[in-house]
Structure formats: structure tokens, C-alpha cells
Amino acid sequence: MIRIWGVRISFHPFFVIIMMASLITGHFIELITLFTIVFIHECGHAAAAALLGCRVLSIQMLPFGGVAIIEDGGNITARREIMIALAGPLQNMLMVGIVLLLKYGSVGDPVFLDYIIKGNLLIALFNLLPVLPLDGGKIVQALVSLFAPYYTTLMWTYRISIVCSAGVIVFAISRWFAGGYGLPLNILLIGLFLFYSNVTDYRNIPYRFIRFLMNREGTFAQYAATGSLAQPIISFPAKPLEPILRLLKRERYHMIYVMNRQGRILAVLPEQRIIGSYFKQNTEKL
Template sequence: MIKLAGIPVSFHPLFVIVMLTSVFTGHFAELIVLFGIVFVHELGHAAAARMLGVTVLSIELLPFGGVAVMEENGYLTAKKEIAIALAGPLQNIILAGMALLLHLFEWWDGPSLTYFIESNLLIVLFNLLPILPLDGGRICQSLCSLFIPYHSTLLWSSRISVFFSGLLTVYSLHPLVLGQGIQLNLLMVGIFLLYSNLVDHGHIPFRFIRFLIGRQRTFSKQLQAAKKAQPIVADEAKPLDAILRLLKREKYHFVYVMNVKGELMGIVPEQRIIASYLSGHPEL
């Protein structure tokens, strides 16, 4: 592990195996260039996150690219998350544009130029797939959180990721139908993403708990934003977890508690319900 500007940079074991394999297959130079491009891509995420006040915990280089791990402190809005996600592909577009500019001045030409530009464009297109933890998956999740409750956001973004990573895996096998060899690299990436998202789907309850804890930290900030307040009407016998699953990421909620006769029993701010739930009380 190394550090760059205070950010730990680690290498996934499969990444190391792929690099060592490339030495024996004669593609080491191409792979070095490719992962250099990926590294710049991740630095774009890290720089954007720091500019927006988000702590970058680490950067990990994976067999299919890289992931910038950021602190989930409750202050990251959907708009900020989308901006951070787009900052990575933007670096690749800039790199491809600079390469074309060098070509116009006749300072760079040949197969290496074509490889460099195509690699950048492929990384952009691949990362915009709606699969977590790719940029497209993060953008999809952030957009969902603007319209539906956060628990539903976690569920649907996970389901979409599983579906498209499965589709990617199946697509990598389609040359077999044509009597050709399978796309081994794409198959490995597809299986890796599919497995990761299936495992992550089982972690949704823990991610939702982290979300609730983050809401507690930002309560005072949310309470001051009256324009973001949104009511939730709930029966007094309704379980707390069912109410909490209605919370939206960027809305503050007051819960209007009703009895069986439809009479208002009280108005409860969301932080009291979160505190009760986290302390082990299942009902209002």
C-alpha cells in the first residue's frame, strides 16, 4: 500500500495477478497505460470529493478498474454524489481530448495514440453502466434517492446492479453461440461485479442502519431547512422500521401519528423515531 496526498492506495490481489500475467503474455506496457488511465480516473473522483468537503478514505485498484472509497458521514447530497461520480469519466474525456490535440499538432500518431484514445472512451462507457460500484451505478442510485425513499433506493439500485452485471456476464459468453472464443476479461469482470452485488444486496439492512445514524448526526442542519420538511402519516401501531423505510434522503420528516379513528395523536420528529428504533423499541 502507498499513499498519495494522504490517501492510501491499495491493490486488489487479482490486480497483482493480472499485472504479473501480462509480463508473460507480452501486454505489460499496454496494461500499465490502461491502469495509469484508470488511476487518473480515480484521482478525478478523489479531487472532486475533497473540493466538496467529502473525506476520501482510500483508492483501491481492482481487476476491472478502481474504486475511490469515501466516508459516509450523512453530509453527502445526491447532487454532490453525482458530481463526484461524473468527475472520473470527465478525466478520461480530457485525456482523450489532449491526445487528439497532440495528434492535430502532429506530435503523436500511430497505434499507441489509437490505443490511448480508445482505452479512455471504453473506460468512460464501461463506468457509466448502471452497476454499483461503477459511476453509472452511483449516479443511478443518487437519482433514485431524489424521488423514492432511501430504503427503496438501496433495494432498487442493488437489483438494477445485479440485473445488469448478470447481463454483462451473459453477453461475455455470446461468442460461444457464434462458435468463437469467449471474452475472458469481460467474463471475469461480469462475474466479479455480479458476485459483489449479490453480497452487497445482503448488506442492505446494515447500510440502512448507517444511513439512520448519519441522519442523527445531521439532525440540526436538516431541522433548519424547513423547505425540505415532508410529513409522514402513520398509524400508532405501525412498526418503527416500516415508518423509517419511508424516509427520503434529502427530506426532513415529521410523523403525524393517527389512531384507529383517524384522530391525530401527536406529531413526532424523525430523530425521536430513529432514536427509539436504534435503542430497540419496535413501535411508536
């Protein structure tokens, strides 16, 4: 583990093992080139996050790629998340452009330059697949959160990603049975990694939703400053608080209208009151 400009760079133990194995098999140059491309891709995410005022905690190099860990203090809007997600593939396209210029100027080994181009295109296109935790999945999740309640967005995007990850595993195994060749281990490992990651994140949705609620304090000031209208939520006096909170949207501020069965408005409450009551209620249970 090392630090660069305050950002922690860590290497997964299996990453080190793969590097050592590549020395033995004679594929070290190809592998280090590929992981350098991945590292630059993740640096693109980190640089975009820093420029948008988000704190970058670390960059982790994993056996099947990398990930930039960014602190979510409630200031990462859907627009910012999309920009951060696109910054990674953008680095790959910039590298492709630079290598094409080198090829045009007859600088470097053409075979190695072609390998760099293919590696960048592969990583960029793979990361743009609409599956979490890939960049494409994050973009889709951010776009859906603009229209659907945040809790619903989390539930369905992770469910769909789990199904897609399982599909990658099934595809790898089916190719093995259909073709009679060796099991496509790289595809299988990627599918297993995506499946495990999505199942773990799906189980952690309640904690992520709680963090979302805790970071809603600045939402009122943000929308009051821009003069935006609050989004209404209709509720009834006996309705539990949690189902009401699950209707909150990421990019909206809400006013809760409490109505009786005759349609008469009994109270109009800002979302902070409901969130505060919810946390107080759960604290008293403890």
C-alpha cells in the first residue's frame, strides 16, 4: 500500500500473485500494460471526483480490474456521479488517440501499440456495460434515480445486475459444454466477481439507504436557494414512517401532506421532520 497526493493505493493479494505468475509464464509485459491501463482508467474517476469537490479515499487494484473509492458526503448528485463514471472510459479513449498518433508517426512497435489500443477498447466497452458496479451500471442507476424513488432505484438496479451477473456465469459454462473446449476462465471469474459484488451490495441496501437519509440535511437549503418547488407526498396519519421515506427521490425535496380518509389535509410536514422522527423512533427501540 502506498499514498500518492493523499490517496491510498492498495493492491489485492491476488493481484500480486498474478503479477508473480506472469513473470514465470513470460506474460509480464502484457499484464503490466493491461493493469497500467486500468490504473489510468481509475485515476480518471479519481481526478473527476476531486475536481467536482468529492474526497477520493483510495484506489484499489483488484485481480480483475480496479476501483476508486470515493466518499459520499451527500454532495454527489446524479449529474456528478455520471460525470465521474464517464471519466474512466474517457481516459481509455484519450490513450487510444495518443497511440494512434504514435502509429501514424511510426513511433514504437506496431504490434505492441495495437495491443494497447485493443486493451483500452476492451476495458472501456466492458466498463460501459449496464451492470453494477461497472461504470455503465452506475450511469444507469444515476439516471433512474432522477425519476424513481431512491430506495426503489437501489433495489431494482441491484436485482437486475445480479441477474445479469448470473447470466455471465451461465454463458461461460454454456460455452464450455457447447464448444467442447476449455472453460473460458476469464469470463467465468468476471461473472463470479460481479455476482458476489452485487449480492453483497444488495444485502447492504438498508445501510446505504440510511446513509442517504442522514445526508439529506443539505437538500432543503440547496432547493430553497434555487427556488425549486417541493415534491408532494400524500400520506395518512396511521401510515408507518419507513414506507413514506422510501418514496423520497434523490434529486427532489419533499413535503409530506398528511390527509384523513375524507381527503382533508391535517398537516404539511417537511421531509426533515419525517426523517428526524424515523431516527428518533428507531433510537427509542434500541
